[in-house]
Amino acid sequence: MSVLIDENTRLAVAGITGREGSFHTLNNQRYGTNVVGGVTPGKGGQDVEGIPVFNSWAEAAESVQPNTAMIFVPPRFAADSILEAATAGVELVIAITEGIPAHDELRVYNTLERERAGGHCTRLIGPNCPGILSPGKANVGIIPASFFKEGNVGVVSRSGTLTYQIGNEIAQAGFGCSSIVGIGGDPVPGSSFVDVIELFENDEQTELIVLSGEIGGSAEEEAAEYIAAHVRKPVVAYIAGFTAPAGKQMGHAGAIVSGSAGTAAAKAQALEAKGVRVGRTPTEVAEIAVTQLR
Amino acid sequence: MDLLEYQGKQLFARHGLRVSSGHAVTTVEDAVSAAEEIGYPVVVKAQVLIGGRGKAGGVKLAAGESELREHATNILGMDIHGHTVRTLWIEHASDIASEYYASVLLDRSAKKPLVMFSVEGGVDIEEVAEKTPEKLIRHHVDPLAGLSRAEAVKIATDGKADADVIDGVADALVALYEVWLEEDATLAEINPLIVTPEREVKALDSKVSLDGNALFRHPENQGLSDSENEDPIERRAKEEGVQYVKLDGDIGILGNGAGLVMSTLDVVAQAGGRPANFLDAGGGSNAEKIKQAVDLLLANDAVKAVLFNIFGGITRCDEVATGLIAAFEDIKPSVPFVVRLDGTNDVEGRRLLQEAALPNVHAAKTMNEAAEMVVALAAGGQG
Numbered sequence: 001m002s003v004l005i006d007e008n009t010r011l012a013v014a015g016i017t018g019r020e021g022s023f024h025t026l027n028n029q030r031y032g033t034n035v036v037g038g039v040t041p042g043k044g045g046q047d048v049e050g051i052p053v054f055n056s057w058a059e060a061a062e063s064v065q066p067n068t069a070m071i072f073v074p075p076r077f078a079a080d081s082i083l084e085a086a087t088a089g090v091e092l093v094i095a096i097t098e099g100i101p102a103h104d105e106l107r108v109y110n111t112l113e114r115e116r117a118g119g120h121c122t123r124l125i126g127p128n129c130p131g132i133l134s135p136g137k138a139n140v141g142i143i144p145a146s147f148f149k150e151g152n153v154g155v156v157s158r159s160g161t162l163t164y165q166i167g168n169e170i171a172q173a174g175f176g177c178s179s180i181v182g183i184g185g186d187p188v189p190g191s192s193f194v195d196v197i198e199l200f201e202n203d204e205q206t207e208l209i210v211l212s213g214e215i216g217g218s219a220e221e222e223a224a225e226y227i228a229a230h231v232r233k234p235v236v237a238y239i240a241g242f243t244a245p246a247g248k249q250m251g252h253a254g255a256i257v258s259g260s261a262g263t264a265a266a267k268a269q270a271l272e273a274k275g276v277r278v279g280r281t282p283t284e285v286a287e288i289a290v291t292q293l294r
Numbered sequence: 295m296d297l298l299e300y301q302g303k304q305l306f307a308r309h310g311l312r313v314s315s316g317h318a319v320t321t322v323e324d325a326v327s328a329a330e331e332i333g334y335p336v337v338v339k340a341q342v343l344i345g346g347r348g349k350a351g352g353v354k355l356a357a358g359e360s361e362l363r364e365h366a367t368n369i370l371g372m373d374i375h376g377h378t379v380r381t382l383w384i385e386h387a388s389d390i391a392s393e394y395y396a397s398v399l400l401d402r403s404a405k406k407p408l409v410m411f412s413v414e415g416g417v418d419i420e421e422v423a424e425k426t427p428e429k430l431i432r433h434h435v436d437p438l439a440g441l442s443r444a445e446a447v448k449i450a451t452d453g454k455a456d457a458d459v460i461d462g463v464a465d466a467l468v469a470l471y472e473v474w475l476e477e478d479a480t481l482a483e484i485n486p487l488i489v490t491p492e493r494e495v496k497a498l499d500s501k502v503s504l505d506g507n508a509l510f511r512h513p514e515n516q517g518l519s520d521s522e523n524e525d526p527i528e529r530r531a532k533e534e535g536v537q538y539v540k541l542d543g544d545i546g547i548l549g550n551g552a553g554l555v556m557s558t559l560d561v562v563a564q565a566g567g568r569p570a571n572f573l574d575a576g577g578g579s580n581a582e583k584i585k586q587a588v589d590l591l592l593a594n595d596a597v598k599a600v601l602f603n604i605f606g607g608i609t610r611c612d613e614v615a616t617g618l619i620a621a622f623e624d625i626k627p628s629v630p631f632v633v634r635l636d637g638t639n640d641v642e643g644r645r646l647l648q649e650a651a652l653p654n655v656h657a658a659k660t661m662n663e664a665a666e667m668v669v670a671l672a673a674g675g676q677g
Contacts, residue, residue: 076510101508102400103478106437109405114438130607144607144638159553161605164637165661168605185552187402187480214553217402240556243563244572245541264560281561283662 002134002179003154003199003206004092004125005033005068009138012037012060012090014081015072022048024072024096024142031139036064039081057081057088070131070140071095078127079104083111086122094140095127095190105188112190124190129182130160143180151176153289154200156193157212158185158219162240162282166212169286175293178205185214193223201231208234208293210285211276213267215241220267228274234292237271237278238285239264295504298341300383301518302500305477306484311469312496316385325366326359328384334358335387338365342377342523350374355387377523388498393486394455395419395430396467398441398474400481407435407474409446409467411453415486429453441471462495463487477515478508527571527593534586536573543568545672546591546600546629550575550609558603561661567669570597575609584617585624592627599672601664602633604643611635611643619650630654630671634664 011028015021016038026049029035037052037060044055054060057069069085071078071093078097085093105127112122125132131141136150142160147168155177157163167180181196183189193211200206209231213220220239227235242264268278279285297305303313317328318341329336340352347353352374356362362384372379393416401408412430414422423430431453435441446464455463466487474482483501490496509516524532531538537552541559545567549555552574559569571594575587591600604614614635621627633655635643644657656671658664 075507099507101478101511102480102505103437103475103508106400106405106407110437113405142608147637157553159551159556161549161551161607162553162557164607165554165557165605168636187400188405212553214556222403238557240553240560243541243559243569244556245539280564281662282557283660 001203001205002137003196003203004123004179004181005132005134005140006137007034009068009140010034010036010064010066011068011070011140012039012064012066013070013072014039014057014085016040016048016051016053017043017046018072021072025051025070028139028141031145033138033140036066057084057090061088061090067091068140069093071097071127073097075099075101079108082108082124086112086115086120090122092123092125093190094125094129094131096129096131096141097126098128100127100186102187105186109188109190123195125181126184126190128186129184129189130163132179132181133177134179135177141182143182147171148180149176151178152205152207152293153177153210154203154206154208155180155210155212156196156200157182158214159212159240162212162238165282166210166238166285169283170210170289173286173290175290178203187217193219194226197223197226197231197235201233206233208236208289210289211235211237212285213237213239215239215244215264215267216262218262221270224270224274224276227276235276236285236289236292237268237276238282239267239271239278295506295509295519296343297500297502297504297518298343298381299339299500300341300381302482302502303497305473305502306469306497306500309469309472309476311466311473312494314385314388314496314498316383319382319384320370320380322363322366322370325362325382325384329356329359329362332384332386336362336384337387338362338369339383339385340369340372340374340379341381341383342374342379344375344377347374352379380523388488388496389491390488390498391491391493392456392489394463394489395422395485396463396470396487397481397483397485398471398479399483401434404434407437407471409433409435409441409449409471411449411455411463411467413454419485435471440475441468443468456489458493459489459495462489462493466495466497473502477502478505478511479503480505527590530593531573531590534590536583536587536590537576538590539572540594541569541571543570544596544598545668546570546573546594546597547603548573548575548587548591548600549603550605554603554605558601558661558665561665562601562669565662565665565669567665567672570594580613581617581620584614585621588618588621588625588627592625592629597629599629599668600627600631601668602631602635603661603664604635604637606635606637606640609637610639611637612639612646615643615646618655619646619652622650622652622655627654630656632656632658632664632668632671634658634661
């Protein structure tokens with residue numbers, strides 16, 4: 001088992017004909033992900049190395065039945081592409097695109113919520129995320145798969161490179177991962193820590209969960225509450241941004257500290273208060289995880 | 295992207311919110327002609343992106359020309375918590391019967407717009423929220439429906455606005471929501487929202503943050519922001535499309551990915567060092583970008599040593615090494631560098647660096663080791 005993507009994944013990619021889109025799609029395919037199609041308006045009928053391209057998500061859904069969508073289109077088109085994939089019935093949408101306006105993300109999130117209330121179920125991961133890797137099964141996104149191997153650690157993170165750093169240290173200690181899920185660093189992510197932790201808690205392969213958070217927002221504090229009430233598996237956390245000055249934005253739109261709430265110290269404290277061990281460095285996180293697994 | 299008060303007020307006016315007429319000026323003479331046009335008494339307001347300007351003496355009332363000259367002369371060039379005043383907003387002084395508070399912001403936790411209103415305006419709103427939370431009305435809006443006038447009337451009524459200005463406050467809330475929505479703002483705040491003796495509802499101040507990611511929809515807003523008061527290196531970084539934040543230490547930091555760079559700052563601080571900056575070279579950095587980044591790092595004279603922390607995903611370590619070697623040929627840095635390369639093509643990257651044998655460049659195996667080395671080098675001068 002793993003979460004969200006595996007050998008049953010049928011992936012289609014919006015923006016497959018772009019430079020980045022085609023590069024990473026083919027990379028995912030080489031890893032073993034079943035890529036069934038791509039979507040680029042106006043380029044229907046073409047193919048990318050044998051992968052058929054469709055004009056719309058509706059056409060792709062009808063012809064090749066994808067159950068997972070990856071979004072690689074430029075920011076101004078991303079929100080509509082996500083919603084179009086959802087309308088076409090794709091269950092999981094993974095949005096890699098960086099720089100989507102916050103208001104668009106808000107519209108997407110609330111539209112998906114409304115449809116969920118009506119019984120229609122599409123899960124969004126991202127945007128502005130590195131994607132998901134289930135080692136040995138499937139890779140959707142830009143996570144460099146060679147640093148990870150299959151195992152029993154579930155990783156959920158707001159940051160890409162930091163995830164690679166932690167995952168690599170766990171791998172060097174001889175352990176692998178069930179799935180690595182990047183939820184992205186934007187203000188309105190489609191899925192939260194809580195959503196993904198719930199999946200890991202219910203996943204047989206996962207025995208330990210690593211949460212990698214950062215300053216800004218309150219997603220880590222909400223995760224702490226959820227873990228205390230619902231999670232029996234051990235959770236180890238890392239928070240980046242202890243030295244970030246207040247009021248300064250550091251790269252991720254989500255990583256802005258204003259006032260006292262949302263600081264790294266407040267987040268670490270909230271997690272520790274609920275019994276989650278917090279490593280002070282990525283190395284220490286891996287060490288704690290490894291000790292708990294042995 | 296934070297706007298100055300007058301820039302925010304101009305957006306307010308565009309959406310039908312009442313503001314006093316005024317002019318933004320940069321000289322005493324222009325302040326005088328602005329006041330003559332508007333009519334005395336006027337308020338002289340320093341335009342800086344920092345709170346507490348009233349207490350710092352940056353907001354003054356002038357009844358006539360001599361007073362105006364005195365205040366404008368004093369305030370222009372004044373330093374308010376590290377921000378130099380270069381622009382004054384001159385507006386006609388308003389008579390005030392009551393001071394309210396209103397804002398619309400993106401509530402990340404609820405993932406909805408949040409409208410807030412209070413009759414306790416003109417003071418620090420966080421204090422009102424803490425001490426008398428019942429006096430701060432919080433109302434979440436369905437972003438797919440928008441804020442209806444009926445909702446706005448209810449907010450004003452629940453907040454106990456004076457009965458004769460419920461309509462005026464509701465109008466202001468609807469207009470403020472429109473500013474937030476149509477200008478792609480993440481925050482639109484009025485404190486104070488005043489009621490005049492004539493029972494007019496007006497925005498006396500503004501605090502607006504726009505979403506930089508949405509500027510492609512608003513070409514007219516692209517020139518806003520307080521670029522003159524930005525740190526010169528930060529401004530250059532922005533022009534070059536590099537994520538750079540200046541800090542007050544002496545260790546230059548470069549990494550790829552915001553999370554990893556933040557983590558690197560922390561690890562350096564834990565090793566006893568003080569980072570001089572945050573610099574995210576971004577995913578897929580090529581040699582040219584790395585060279586540009588080294589230039590930016592060294593533009594800060596306080597930097598005594600530099601740490602390169604790269605974990606290559608899309609970024610290829612051999613490209614980073616090539617960029618660093620090219621940068622050394624051009625710039626010839628006088629401070630020591632510690633370089634840690636891991637990830638995609640790391641073996642090739644390390645080999646390139648070793649062969650180039652750059653002066654004063656030290657290779658580190660891990661992030662922690664790299665942090666300890668750079669802290670020691672910064673403390674020991676030339677290393």
